[in-house]
Amino acid sequence: AQSVTQPDIHITVSEGASLELRCNYSYGATPYLFWYVQSPGQGLQLLLKYFSGDTLVQGIKGFEAEFKRSQSSFNLRKPSVHWSDAAEYFCAVGALWDSGNTPLVFGKGTRLSVIA
């Protein structure tokens, strides 16, 4: 069965420090992978996606993620965190070129807190 694991429920980092959020997936088909961010009381915003090609993908707000097939991972990184990055982050996986009737499979999320 498809699944996404985000091992860290809550992470706290200092402003200006680097960040890595972990995501591991289990998916039988060729996966495509996403990271979304959710600010309090808001919907989810797409940060970045991977479906083929270069395994290091760049997203909005200075985020990047690296796809490692051998480790079934798609970790999100940012070299220098800003206070405005405090939010909930969700990793998601889907099947490439499916019918469109299937929602992405989401992890449980990682809450990021940023301290001064």
Next chain:
Amino acid sequence: GAVVSQHPSWVICKSGTSVKIECRSLDFQATTMFWYRQFPKQSLMLMATSNEGSKATYEQGVEKDKFLINHASLTLSTLTVTSAHPEDSSFYICSARDLRGIGIQYFGAGTRLSVL
């Protein structure tokens, strides 16, 4: 990216009344939309898959008579919470996949329902 509009963003109602939430895909057609529920500090819980022109598919444990879904057109799906009670208070989010490309899933901004 594509836009999904959700309305209203916040609604307060009395117990026993019904509330309708609208979800529109603004610049793409969505034959399928998804409705989620989210409790505070928790992940998304898929409630149902809304299919244009046919009945919605509900996840196990979701009362179809309580949460009525109508997908009347390729750009509009509605969720009606019937005879709402305080335990229905939650954050509801709709989503749709843009199948013009790889099927990115876009989200509405969410609706906070408070039942008094």
